[in-house]
Amino acid sequence: MHPAPPSIPQSAPELSERISRLTSSLVREILAAAQAPGMISFAGGLPSADAMPILHDSDTSHDWQSPVFQQYGQSEGEPLLRKHLADWLAESGLPVSAEQTLVLSGSQQGIDLAAKLFVDPGTPILCEAPTYLAALQAFQLFGANCIGLPLTDAGIDPALLAEMIETHKPHAIYLIPTFQNPSGHCYNATNRQAVAEVLDHYCLPLIEDEPYRELMYDDVDRTPICSLLERAPWIYLGSFSKTLWPGWRVGFLAASNDLFPHLLRLKQAGDLHTNRPGQIRVANWLASEDRNDDLVHLRNTYKHKRDAMNEALKNTFGHLADWESPTGGLFFWLQLRNPIDTRPLLKIALERGVAFMPGEAFYPASSTPKFGTMRLNFSHANAENMTKGLEILAGIVEDHA
Numbered sequence: 001m002h003p004a005p006p007s008i009p010q011s012a013p014e015l016s017e018r019i020s021r022l023t024s025s026l027v028r029e030i031l032a033a034a035q036a037p038g039m040i041s042f043a044g045g046l047p048s049a050d051a052m053p054i055l056h057d058s059d060t061s062h063d064w065q066s067p068v069f070q071q072y073g074q075s076e077g078e079p080l081l082r083k084h085l086a087d088w089l090a091e092s093g094l095p096v097s098a099e100q101t102l103v104l105s106g107s108q109q110g111i112d113l114a115a116k117l118f119v120d121p122g123t124p125i126l127c128e129a130p131t132y133l134a135a136l137q138a139f140q141l142f143g144a145n146c147i148g149l150p151l152t153d154a155g156i157d158p159a160l161l162a163e164m165i166e167t168h169k170p171h172a173i174y175l176i177p178t179f180q181n182p183s184g185h186c187y188n189a190t191n192r193q194a195v196a197e198v199l200d201h202y203c204l205p206l207i208e209d210e211p212y213r214e215l216m217y218d219d220v221d222r223t224p225i226c227s228l229l230e231r232a233p234w235i236y237l238g239s240f241s242k243t244l245w246p247g248w249r250v251g252f253l254a255a256s257n258d259l260f261p262h263l264l265r266l267k268q269a270g271d272l273h274t275n276r277p278g279q280i281r282v283a284n285w286l287a288s289e290d291r292n293d294d295l296v297h298l299r300n301t302y303k304h305k306r307d308a309m310n311e312a313l314k315n316t317f318g319h320l321a322d323w324e325s326p327t328g329g330l331f332f333w334l335q336l337r338n339p340i341d342t343r344p345l346l347k348i349a350l351e352r353g354v355a356f357m358p359g360e361a362f363y364p365a366s367s368t369p370k371f372g373t374m375r376l377n378f379s380h381a382n383a384e385n386m387t388k389g390l391e392i393l394a395g396i397v398e399d400h401a
Contacts, residue, residue: 047242342359
């Protein structure tokens with residue numbers, strides 16, 4: 001019988017210093033909880049299957065003999081999709097060449113690439129307050145000091161923007177000017193032009209994130225701020241996860257010529273290429289005669305859901321909170337009249353079968369969160385569950401007011 005080998009002390013692996021800044025995503029954690037049977041979820045920006053277009057298989061993206069399945073693709077993206085992306089962006093008011101477009105595995109990858117491009121430990125980055133939670137997660141992972149600018153209905157204050165640039169010397173600014181997540185605000189035309197002029201004056205790079213652009217229910221200005229810039233470098237992010245099927249994970253960016261080569265190399269370093277069958281499906285949809293009809297159906301479906309939630313909110317939260325009916329996007333942003341911290345309410349709500357997003361989580365660490373804020377998604381729940389869930393949530397707020 002052989003003697004047992006001597007025990008070797010176990011030591012923790014040596015991890016990179018950035019792992020200490022790695023936070024879990026509250027949205028993803030709540031979405032996991034929201035999958036429980038019977039859960040009514042107002043938490044994530046989940047598209048409704050009723051709104052998604054019916055796509056036909058009249059292309060090669062399902063042909064197993066096609067190189068789309070059998071071979072690696074280009075890191076930049078399928079040439080057909082890049083061509084149609086350039087046309088799509090030109091229709092949106094941002095004229096670019098196909099060579100300025102980069103296909104992504106969802107627009108979240110574009111935020112990651114931008115963080116790698118601009119951020120070192122301690123780098124100041126400007127953003128809205130509140131802002132997209134996963135963007136904060138990405139920027140802060142690489143050590144960014146995210147500095148928030150308060151949002152108004154018109155957008156950020158251009159004068160305050162100039163002051164913050166002078167004071168903090170940021171390396172870039174991250175904005176969601178169209179149907180902002182989480183607030184739902186949409187910058188007006190005057191504000192977009194004023195922000196562009198400030199960025200041009202300081203030549204500050206803009207990261208403009210537009211995943212909700214096509215989800216428009218009222219007539220508002222949606223001119224990309226990037227299209228108004230004359231000197232400042234820029235990155236424009238978009239996604240098809242909200243207009244087509246999110247499981248494909250097809251997003252894109254366009255960028256000014258001085259930034260694009262760096263972004264391409266960053267993608268090559270972490271991701272050989274985005275899934276090719278999904279790219280072909282998106283390209284064919286962009287070129288199809290059904291595209292505009294699909295967008296009309298999408299907008300009509302979500303507008304109906306938005307109006308239904310607005311009415312349900314009046315009946316449940318009318319005495320508890322203030323809000324504006326969003327002109328687009330997927331979210332209502334509530335300000336409770338009694339500004340309590342809504343984060344402790346989340347556990348109670350989940351136990352009672354309702355998921356929501358506490359608004360305090362959307363503020364950068366350098367900003368004081370606005371207490372008593374809640375983000376509620378209106379695209380996922382049906383009308384019956386919408387009313388039931390809001391009644392439960394309003395009861396929880398009343399109990400803790």
